[in-house]
Amino acid sequence: MKEFENQYKALIDESLHSKDSSDLLKKVEHFTNEVIKKDLLPEDIVEIHKSYVQKLDLDRASILKTFDVLKEITSGFGYNYRDYQQLVDRMQYHDKEIDLASRLQQTMLKTEIPQFDSIQIGVISVAAQKVSGDYFNLIDHKDGTMSFAVADVIGKGIPAALAMSMIKFGMDSYGHSQLPSDGLKRLNRVVEKNVNQNMFVTMFYGLYEELNHLLYCSSAGHEPGYIYRADTQEFEEISVRGRVLGVSQQTRYKQQEIPIYIDDFVIIFTDGVTEVRNEAGEFLDKSYLLDMIHKYKHMHPQDIVQLLYEEILKIQNPEKRDDLTILIIKRVN
Known part of the structure; x- marks a missing residue:
């Protein structure tokens, strides 16, 4: 002074x-x-x-x-x-x-979990802030098939919420099941035409066929999914790859067809799960998460995703939080 x-x-x-x-x-x-x-x-x-x-x-x-x-x-x-x-x-x-934007998401992106005799579904999606850049959708087509998608919008706020609402409307408006490669091709056109050129969307798109227990899947630059095989007690990485949505209208997407057997799991993450950092700034090893799923394989998928989320909260550096989504589908007898 x-x-x-x-x-x-x-x-x-x-x-x-x-x-x-x-x-x-x-x-x-x-x-x-x-x-x-x-x-x-x-x-x-x-x-x-x-x-x-x-x-x-x-x-x-x-x-x-x-x-x-x-x-x-x-x-x-x-x-x-x-x-x-x-x-x-x-x-x-x-x-x-x-x-x-948060209210828009809660109203427009609300998704009911379908009920099937031969599969159980568990999903959790948590925003790091009020508005999430993650999105998931599950659609029972009432013909023995279910479409599902897990997406990550590279962007935040109202633009991201509107982009996700367009994607959900695009999926819901088909009125029938369609192969994931076709679904991504259509959604890619929606994103490319209507979303800001600096905003892109990664998506894993799947179609589960209950009659033959086949999973059809395609990916638009999304984190790889996994299949847990109950017979061998091993995880298989879903190898299908593709370009993120919104880059070019001419993009075409490859498709993979995977048989799902009793007690097998289909596991889809967003990068908020696979890029978790601990207090020391080190990335969480993906095998740690898969080992946890193996540990709790006897439980309902909804219990598994909840336990995974709670474990991530314990490990994660709170200053490095990101939106995260985990979807697990389990075939049961």
Whole structure:
């Protein structure tokens, strides 16, 4: 405080003798910025000014001249407050926008879990913030088939929520089951035409056929899925690959056909699971997650995904959280 008091007195002295007002104003501006950084109050400066001017025993004209310094400093406080208020207003507007996007997601992206005799389904999707960049959908076509998708939108906020709502509408509007390669081709056109060019979508698209217990699947740049084989107690990586949605309308997607046997699992993640970092900043080994699934293989898939999520929370660095989604489909007898 004593240092600032001496600096202010020096400015007063300079205002009384200096003829270069532009140089003085620069010094006053710099002093004001330092005062604001140190959280000094305007009344502290006024008190210093009053005390020092009384000691100087100045005439009326000189006293009025010293007020030029005080005026500039108090104006700086005013500008700082207005900047702060504008920042608060912008933050409040941003919060309202995020709340709107969150409500949009909850309303438009709500998905019912289908019920089948021969498969059990478990899914969990948790946003790191109010609005998630992850998305999943499950559709019972009432003809013995189920379409499902897990997606990750590279983007946040209302644009991401709207992009996901378009994808869900695109899937739901087909009205019948279709092969994943065709589904991704159609969705790719929707994303490429209607979504911001800087926003892309990764997606794993599957069709489960209950009659023959076949999984048809395609991928648009998404994390690889896995099949747990109960017979060998080993995990197989689903090898199908493809380009992310929204890059080119001409993209075509490959498709894989996989038989699913009793007690086998289909496992799909988003990168919020596969790229989990611990407190030391190290990535969680994917085999750790797969070992947990193997450990709890006797449980219902919904219990498994919940346990996986709770384990991730224990390990994960809270400052490095990302949206995460886990989908497990298990064939049962």
